[in-house]
Amino acid sequence: MKISDNGPEPNAFDIERATKENANYRTVAWTGKYLQVTLMSIPAGESIGLEVHPETDQFLRLDAGRGRAKMGPSKDELTFQQDVSDGWSVQVPAGTWHDVENIGDEPMRLYAVYAPVHHAPGLVQKTADEAQRDEESGADEPPSWSVEPEGGQPDEHA
Known part of the structure; x- marks a missing residue:
C-alpha cells in the first residue's frame, strides 16, 4: 500500500493495512499542524528504544506481533510494565520514560500518534x-x- 504524507491537508487511508504492510522502522504517514501519525516495524528481539519526550504525549497501537510496554518516571525506574499484542494501545504521557520491546518471533507492527x-x-x-x-x-x-x-x-x- 502506498501512502503519502500530504502535510496539513485532509487525508484518509487504511491505517491497519498500512501498518501491517510497513516494513520500515519508521514511516511518517501524516503530519498536521498539531499532531502526527507514524508507522513502525520492530524486528523480533528489538525495541522502539528507551526514550522520553518532555512535551509530547504519544499514543501507540499494535496491529501485529507481541510486545512489552515499559514506562516510568526515570530510565532506571520503569514501574509500569504490560504485555501487549494485536489491538492493544499504549498511552505515553509527556515526560514519561518509555519503551516497547518486541517479545515475539515476528516483526511487531504498530502506529504512533504524536502531539x-x-x-x-x-x-x-x-x-x-x-x-x-x-x-x-x-x-x-x-x-x-x-x-x-x-x-x-x-x-x-x-
Whole structure:
C-alpha cells in the first residue's frame, strides 16, 4: 500500500493495512499542524528504544506481533510494565520514560500518534540506526509550519 504524507491537508487511508504492510522502522504517514501519525516495524528481539519526550504525549497501537510496554518516571525506574499484542494501545504521557520491546518471533507492527508533531514530514527510516543518524544530523526535525511548544525541552534517549 502506498501512502503519502500530504502535510496539513485532509487525508484518509487504511491505517491497519498500512501498518501491517510497513516494513520500515519508521514511516511518517501524516503530519498536521498539531499532531502526527507514524508507522513502525520492530524486528523480533528489538525495541522502539528507551526514550522520553518532555512535551509530547504519544499514543501507540499494535496491529501485529507481541510486545512489552515499559514506562516510568526515570530510565532506571520503569514501574509500569504490560504485555501487549494485536489491538492493544499504549498511552505515553509527556515526560514519561518509555519503551516497547518486541517479545515475539515476528516483526511487531504498530502506529504512533504524536502531539505535538515530532518528526520531519514524509520521512522514511528503514532501521533504528538510520533514525538515530537522522536525529543527530538534524534531518529529522518537525516542519516550520507545525506548532511546537515554546522553549521546548529536547527528547532524551537511554
